[in-house]
Amino acid sequence: MTTTAQHSKIQDVLTRLVDTQPQVLLLEGGTVDERMDMAMHWARLNNCATRTACGHCPACVQIEQGVHVDIKLLDGREGKIKIDDVRELKPLFGQPPRGDGKRVVILAEAQELIVAAANALLKSLEEPCPGTLFVLLAPQRERLLPTLVSRSWVLTLPWPHGGGLDGEAADWLRALGQFAQSGTGWFAKTGAKGAVTRDIALKVVLACRKDLTAILAGRSPSPMGAQLAARLDLGRLKKFDLTLAHAEDALSLPTAVNPAMVLDWLATRTYRLLRERP
Template sequence: MSVQEDILSAPHTSEIVAPALSSRHDRVRGYLERLAGAVPQVLLLEGGTAREREALSLWWATRLNCPEESAPCLSCAVCAQFAARNNRDMFYLDGSEGSIKIDDVRAVRAVLGEPPRGRYRVVVLAEAQALGIEAANALLKSLEEPRPGTSFVLLAPQRERLLPTLVSRSWVLTLAWPDGDSAPAPIAEWADALHEFVQSGHGWFARTGTKSSLDHGTGLQLVAYLQRQLADALTGRASTSFSRMLASRLDDAALRKLDEALAECQDSLIYNVNPALVLDWLATRLYAWARTSRRA
């Protein structure tokens, strides 16, 4: 089997980018279509879920490089290569697997002086909040001068998680946030348990104390869900029992502390700290803030 046949036999391109094709993201795809005519050097996709951000970055790569008139066709070899991250013009640094290190950024910088082999070189930094300080500074040096034919795509839950100097160089698009009531059942169960603990002080530690009850993936999904609940509470869109609890029990100072705590939890989980310890730390602080806040 040839390399091209091997690529085309992998999961279909439309399956890989399926989350990007949801009607929830029609607005963002519309903006990307317009930007394809004048490609910004740095694009920042925030909001949505990690999987949706990833899918939209791959859709963008296919949009820029597909040779068909109806780009992206999602059926040609070029689309398949970029969606599978299997093209010489595609670089994907995945912060969800650990910190993005300076050596990773240097490896990309080493080829930036060369023109792309195809239409556009696409450099995706997934979960870009995992950029270490040295790596972020190395990336900034790459962005100080125009790189014709290169599109950098930063993916992050919120722009506030990135260095302001990176955000200031980016064209920011915000994906539709997940519906508050649509959390997967396991995440909803953990959120309900945390809600009950904040209210009563009972049940949480028995749940996290069960061996292997909470893995890193679930922990990251739970933190992302809680970040969304916090965003709803801050903007007056509280539609779930958890977000309403935050809005009613925590004052502005406590909500800011929670935002910082959730960011610390996400970083700790990315660095493979025991998820039960991370979420226990969060639960105890949330319990205390709910009792000392002026709104309590």
């Protein structure tokens, strides 16, 4: 990952946290890869011989190579995290780390925890876990059980693709707003050859996500978001949030997914939500 000024600030916060070490750290925002990079940086900080994530000591090298004995990964990027996955690691939680640092248990894309697995994790967090730290990675904290979030120290990474919308993303958001209102114009736009790339589709989903966040926080959204705020109650806003989550998950899959089809599904679902009775 290219380290930007914003990401350097996040790393600085993590460095300061080493002295207080929250048992559960929740990293939200950013991209899938950025969240994982920051989780590995946290693992290095807590096991580095110099406590600086130097990248050169034996512990840092082993973490980079994925062979450090005290770094455990439950990987929601590969599918659902099941209760057996949590139970398999549970005996370790009551044991001290085998190395000189901390055991770091990373739950990548923790929104993929099935409910039983999330509850099993919660029970583990209620018990003493000497020398063990947990890192939850998720696009947004709202996609995790509130009880998990309440136990976490939350750190938000910068939004992908920068803080504001570029011209291309703004154009797509206007088109989505037009379709949501009138049901016209969208499919001709997504059907043009090469018009929709995965990057564009993610920008559209991100723009909708930022609108939803603005609505829930009482801030002014885009014109597209204003339509949602005016016509959707809280229950349907939650459905819209779930729609965005499904779209983002589809675009994040390692296997090829047609991004135009994902956007068409998002647009159609948004159109229907605006017309669904409360």
